[in-house]
Amino acid sequence: MKKPPTVGIIGGGQLSRMLCLAATQLGIPTATLERKQNCPAATVSGRHLVGDWNTIEALRALRAESDLLTLENEFVEAEALEQLEREGAILRPGSDCLRTIQDKLLQKQSLQAAGLPTPDFQATDSRAELDGAAERFGYPFVLKRRRNGYDGKGNFTVEDQAMLDEGWSELDGENHPLFAEAFCRFQSEIAIMVCRSSAGPQIHYPAVETIQKNHICHVVKAPAALPSAVEAEAVRIANRAVSTVSGIGSVGVELFLTHDQTFLVNELAPRVHNSGHYTIDACHCSQFENHLRAILGLPLGNPGLVRPAAVMINLLGDGPGRSYPSGVAEALEVDGVHLHLYGKDRSQLGRKMGHLTVIGNSVDDALERAHRAAQPIRFIET
Amino acid sequence: MKKPPTVGIIGGGQLSRMLCLAATQLGIPTATLERKQNCPAATVSGRHLVGDWNTIEALRALRAESDLLTLENEFVEAEALEQLEREGAILRPGSDCLRTIQDKLLQKQSLQAAGLPTPDFQATDSRAELDGAAERFGYPFVLKRRRNGYDGKGNFTVEDQAMLDEGWSELDGENHPLFAEAFCRFQSEIAIMVCRSSAGPQIHYPAVETIQKNHICHVVKAPAALPSAVEAEAVRIANRAVSTVSGIGSVGVELFLTHDQTFLVNELAPRVHNSGHYTIDACHCSQFENHLRAILGLPLGNPGLVRPAAVMINLLGDGPGRSYPSGVAEALEVDGVHLHLYGKDRSQLGRKMGHLTVIGNSVDDALERAHRAAQPIRFIET
Numbered sequence: 001m002k003k004p005p006t007v008g009i010i011g012g013g014q015l016s017r018m019l020c021l022a023a024t025q026l027g028i029p030t031a032t033l034e035r036k037q038n039c040p041a042a043t044v045s046g047r048h049l050v051g052d053w054n055t056i057e058a059l060r061a062l063r064a065e066s067d068l069l070t071l072e073n074e075f076v077e078a079e080a081l082e083q084l085e086r087e088g089a090i091l092r093p094g095s096d097c098l099r100t101i102q103d104k105l106l107q108k109q110s111l112q113a114a115g116l117p118t119p120d121f122q123a124t125d126s127r128a129e130l131d132g133a134a135e136r137f138g139y140p141f142v143l144k145r146r147r148n149g150y151d152g153k154g155n156f157t158v159e160d161q162a163m164l165d166e167g168w169s170e171l172d173g174e175n176h177p178l179f180a181e182a183f184c185r186f187q188s189e190i191a192i193m194v195c196r197s198s199a200g201p202q203i204h205y206p207a208v209e210t211i212q213k214n215h216i217c218h219v220v221k222a223p224a225a226l227p228s229a230v231e232a233e234a235v236r237i238a239n240r241a242v243s244t245v246s247g248i249g250s251v252g253v254e255l256f257l258t259h260d261q262t263f264l265v266n267e268l269a270p271r272v273h274n275s276g277h278y279t280i281d282a283c284h285c286s287q288f289e290n291h292l293r294a295i296l297g298l299p300l301g302n303p304g305l306v307r308p309a310a311v312m313i314n315l316l317g318d319g320p321g322r323s324y325p326s327g328v329a330e331a332l333e334v335d336g337v338h339l340h341l342y343g344k345d346r347s348q349l350g351r352k353m354g355h356l357t358v359i360g361n362s363v364d365d366a367l368e369r370a371h372r373a374a375q376p377i378r379f380i381e382t
Numbered sequence: 383m384k385k386p387p388t389v390g391i392i393g394g395g396q397l398s399r400m401l402c403l404a405a406t407q408l409g410i411p412t413a414t415l416e417r418k419q420n421c422p423a424a425t426v427s428g429r430h431l432v433g434d435w436n437t438i439e440a441l442r443a444l445r446a447e448s449d450l451l452t453l454e455n456e457f458v459e460a461e462a463l464e465q466l467e468r469e470g471a472i473l474r475p476g477s478d479c480l481r482t483i484q485d486k487l488l489q490k491q492s493l494q495a496a497g498l499p500t501p502d503f504q505a506t507d508s509r510a511e512l513d514g515a516a517e518r519f520g521y522p523f524v525l526k527r528r529r530n531g532y533d534g535k536g537n538f539t540v541e542d543q544a545m546l547d548e549g550w551s552e553l554d555g556e557n558h559p560l561f562a563e564a565f566c567r568f569q570s571e572i573a574i575m576v577c578r579s580s581a582g583p584q585i586h587y588p589a590v591e592t593i594q595k596n597h598i599c600h601v602v603k604a605p606a607a608l609p610s611a612v613e614a615e616a617v618r619i620a621n622r623a624v625s626t627v628s629g630i631g632s633v634g635v636e637l638f639l640t641h642d643q644t645f646l647v648n649e650l651a652p653r654v655h656n657s658g659h660y661t662i663d664a665c666h667c668s669q670f671e672n673h674l675r676a677i678l679g680l681p682l683g684n685p686g687l688v689r690p691a692a693v694m695i696n697l698l699g700d701g702p703g704r705s706y707p708s709g710v711a712e713a714l715e716v717d718g719v720h721l722h723l724y725g726k727d728r729s730q731l732g733r734k735m736g737h738l739t740v741i742g743n744s745v746d747d748a749l750e751r752a753h754r755a756a757q758p759i760r761f762i763e764t
Contacts, residue, residue, distance in 0.1 A: 003704060004706040017406070021406060024403060024425070025403065027721075027723025029725070043426070044403075045425070046425045284717075285718075293714065298710065299711060301714065301719075302717055302718050328680065332675065335666075336666045336667075336683075339407075340408075341408060343409050343411070354409065359666075359688065
């Protein structure tokens with residue numbers, strides 16, 4: 001290879017930014033596409049295009065700057081992506097993978113058809129079918145939009161019969177396809193990043209425990225404290241799930257660990273994933289570098305931890321405010337903290353503004369320092 | 383701090399590029415200044431200015447984009463930097479430090495005055511004084527330009543009396559101030575990165591062994607295999623040397639270890655340094671992040687190794703060719719290799735095009751893998 005391929009990244013958020021940083025280190029040029037100029041990836045991509053990534057015109061403009069395309073979110077219209085592929089674009093992962101994953105009902109049906117365990121679910125294409133689901137699952141159960149949900153958005157927990165109408169109207173069931181899912185009383189949430197190369201090989205990162213707060217990933221503990229047979233089962237399911245949906249590159253697999261020590265697949269993210277941010281500072285090769293290696297058909301890197309444990313904490317906006325928080329100096333006093341700030345234009349309540357990672361000899365050690373470092377960070381106008 | 387300070391970096395080469403990458407991770411905006419558009423830092427700096435960093439006009443333009451300034455080389459005219467400071471610019475390190483270090487004779491005089499060991503040296507302001515130096519030091523001895531030398535450029539080893547004229551004319555002693563230095567028959571070359579904060583604290587990275595090939599850093603082994611009392615002496619000298627010249631930020635200290643296990647200071651680099659590139663992948667906090675923390679007055683990060691050992695190998699141009707080498711896939715087959723390519727416009731024989739680092743349980747283990755990864759990399763037109 002005399003000239004390195006330019007990787008076009010659909011999206012310009014923090015995932016795109018961290019992909020650009022990994023690409024730069026490897027000497028791989030990048031181009032990015034986002035709806036606005038001022039976004040996390042803009043200053044670190046080789047060429048930043050402003051345009052709506054749900055339009056074929058904008059996608060074509062990105063393609064013109066790129067040798068192959070990848071993406072940082074699963075919300076890009078599969079139809080537009082398929083059109084690009086028909087025009088000869090190399091898209092990794094492909095539109096078929098995106099089509100399956102972006103419709104959560106179709107995703108679950110695919111996983112179920114492959115023999116993978118998921119919570120029970122059924123389509124609820126009408127208000128009447130919602131009654132049927134309630135009868136089948138009992139209360140509580142979860143009503144979800146099939147598309148465009150994330151971080152709890154697009155989900156509604158139906159606690160009793162009186163809430164059926166509220167859920168249907170809250171998620172606007174008349175205009176958005178919904179489905180219902182049995183409520184899972186899990187013991188913990190486990191995630192595994194799998195990375196599958198366009199050249200064939202597939203590797204996986206350690207199983208980690210993820211702790212959500214208000215439906216947003218808050219803390220990731222690596223590795224998860226699992227008996228080895230239980231971890232092996234999580235790895236088997238994750239690997240199988242990624243092959244099932246034809247994932248290429250880094251793919252996040254979210255699992256529920258039930259009280260009887262079995263797993264249910266919650267959902268997949270066909271891209272680098274928040275539960276894998278710890279890999280930048282804690283693993284021999286990060287999920288970002290491995291994503292690039294995978295889509296370029298290069299050998300995959302070692303996903304192992306460099307130290308026995310790591311903890312990642314998300315830094316969320318506390319309200320409307322600036323991109324750069326107060327408390328940075330206090331945070332950096334903590335030994336071994338890796339602070340990542342995304343350079344977003346503004347803070348909003350609950351918006352992902354950055355994260356930090358601490359590695360150590362045990363999860364408890366890393367967790368204590370990570371909490372101490374995160375505590376003073378505040379994104380708010382004062 | 384509500385708005386992060388923009389760091390202006392004088393220079394746009396690989397050191398500037400790696401500073402920009404570290405700044406981006408921390409959410410710190412950057413601006414860079416280099417003589418051309420197509421340079422390693424351009425795509426990763428927030429704003430890249432094209433201009434000659436030896437002119438006050440170009441430096442003023444960079445200052446206008448920045449809250450404080452730093453640099454990636456010691457060749458910027460100290461007069462221009464002093465002028466900038468008179469105009470109110472914050473420059474870290476300051477022009478006084480640059481003035482002392484960029485004149486190698488003045489640098490050695492300062493170190494000597496502080497009681498630090500250096501090879502014997504003397505000014506040779508005329509051809510007659512060169513004869514005096516030859517008499518004093520015997521043969522071989524080294525003739526050096528006081529300014530602008532690097533990677534062996536600007537040095538001439540005088541093997542016998544017949545070479546005196548050749549050395550004088552090769553280094554153009556009539557037009558460039560020279561000095562002479564006793565030839566040091568060292569056992570090994572040791573380097574230590576020291577990082578000194580503008581807020582006071584000073585830390586140091588492990589002592590490493592550097593192996594040069596054709597006067598260019600080729601391999602860095604971390605840590606150097608030194609008895610602890612010997613390492614402690616190296617650390618004492620390095621720390622003292624950096625305070626002596628008022629270094630701020632990361633400063634490279636190059637030492638000769640003599641056969642009687644004492645040290646002589648070879649030279650200082652008032653900036654991030656090739657001998658510290660291993661710290662990106664091998665240490666809790668890299669020389670680049672610590673440089674930024676230091677110039678911003680933030681707490682310094684842990685300079686310790688995350689694994690017992692690391693080896694860095696420079697990837698040099700094999701001849702005129704492209705920026706992206708052949709052999710990347712073969713290199714990435716090697717377990718744990720961290721490949722860094724600088725995205726320079728063209729390869730030239732001996733030009734620093736990238737580096738790679740491997741961490742491991744021992745220097746021997748890391749060295750074997752690093753050599754195996756570097757072996758297939760070729761920067762040349764085929």
